[in-house]
Amino acid sequence: MPCRNFNHSQAQGGDLVAVAAALAIYIGQGKTADELAILASLFDLMRSNLALMALNTVSDNTQPEQCRRGPASENRAEFYDSLIGPTPDLFG
Secondary structure, three states, rough: OOOOOOOOOOOHHHHHHHHHHHHHHHHHHHOHHHHHHHHHHOOOOHHHHHHHHHHHOOOOHHHHHHHHOOOOHHHHHHHHHHOOOOOOOOOO
C-alpha cells in the first residue's frame, strides 16, 4: 500500500483559497463588525472540529511501516497542525 500524501497540488490549493475568499465576501456583505466576528468564530470552530474528525479517521496501523515516523502521537499532532494552521486572534 502506498504512503498517504496529505499534500495537494498548489493548483488545487489556489482554487480552494479563491473559493473561500469569494464565499467569505458573499457571506460578509452587509454584516456588522460584531456579526462578522461571530461568523469568523463559528467557522474557526468548524475548522477545528473538521480537523479533529479527520485526525480520528487517520489510523497509524493502516499505513505501511516505511510511512511511519516516530511515535503515533507525534504523527497525529503533526497531521492536526498541518490541517488547522495558525489560529487567528480575532479579538486581540
